[in-house]
Amino acid sequence: MKFLVVKKRVLSAVLLCVILICSVVGVCYAVQAEASPKPLRTIVIDAGHGGRDGGAVGKASGITENELNLQYAETIKTICEGLGMRVVMTRSDLSGLYSPVADNKKRSDMEARQKIIEESGADVVLSVHMNAFPLTSSRGAQVFFDSKNQGGKELAQSIQTSLHDSIAYAKSSASDGDLYILNCTQIPGALVEFGFLSNLEEEELLLDESYRQDICYAVVCGILDYFRL
Numbered sequence: 001m002k003f004l005v006v007k008k009r010v011l012s013a014v015l016l017c018v019i020l021i022c023s024v025v026g027v028c029y030a031v032q033a034e035a036s037p038k039p040l041r042t043i044v045i046d047a048g049h050g051g052r053d054g055g056a057v058g059k060a061s062g063i064t065e066n067e068l069n070l071q072y073a074e075t076i077k078t079i080c081e082g083l084g085m086r087v088v089m090t091r092s093d094l095s096g097l098y099s100p101v102a103d104n105k106k107r108s109d110m111e112a113r114q115k116i117i118e119e120s121g122a123d124v125v126l127s128v129h130m131n132a133f134p135l136t137s138s139r140g141a142q143v144f145f146d147s148k149n150q151g152g153k154e155l156a157q158s159i160q161t162s163l164h165d166s167i168a169y170a171k172s173s174a175s176d177g178d179l180y181i182l183n184c185t186q187i188p189g190a191l192v193e194f195g196f197l198s199n200l201e202e203e204e205l206l207l208d209e210s211y212r213q214d215i216c217y218a219v220v221c222g223i224l225d226y227f228r229l
């Protein structure tokens with residue numbers, strides 16, 4: 001009988017321990033769930049052009065801006081996600097966003113991008129493009145903003161400064177541009193022209209993977225500076 005009482009006490013003690021451990025573990029899980037990471041920031045990355053709109057074309061390689069923009073957008077996405085940001089892409093393949101039955105495909109494409117931006121809840125928008133100009137000596141990365149959007153202006157200048165500090169030929173000042181992708185939303189945005197496909201040397205650089213990594217890192221550094229992170 002005494003043995004049974006002792007056994008019962010031991011069992012009660014064990015049970016109490018199990019309950020205590022479970023509740024501590026439960027609390028830990030709850031704390032973990034609560035502390036579980038809100039993304040650092042949300043960014044929309046917009047690879048310009050797509051589908052029947054190939055954009056600028058590489059003078060020597062014949063590569064389309066559509067294709068190159070997507071590569072750059074994906075590189076920036078990887079860097080941003082590695083930093084804990086939430087990324088929303090306007091497109092993830094070579095197709096355009098326009099409706100196949102739309103009369104005005106460009107307008108349809110831009111409106112689809114606007115819808116993604118407005119529904120994203122993003123902190124910033126980054127539109128990715130490559131430049132081209134008849135004067136083939138023109139080169140250098142250039143960032144554009146919408147002058148009515150103060151946040152966008154600061155973001156663009158921050159990216160431009162970061163590019164200027166680390167990439168040859170990048171301009172020193174961001175420029176005002178009347179661009180639908182920036183005008184269509186109140187969210188601060190910047191459009192980066194990464195370089196000129198009409199300049200042979202720059203085209204070669206733009207096609208080089210390590211240059212792409214470097215210039216994309218510089219852009220993300222500019223975004224982090226804007227966030228003061």
Ligand SMILES: [Zn+2]
Pocket residue numbers: 048049055056065129130
């Ligand atoms: Zn473009």
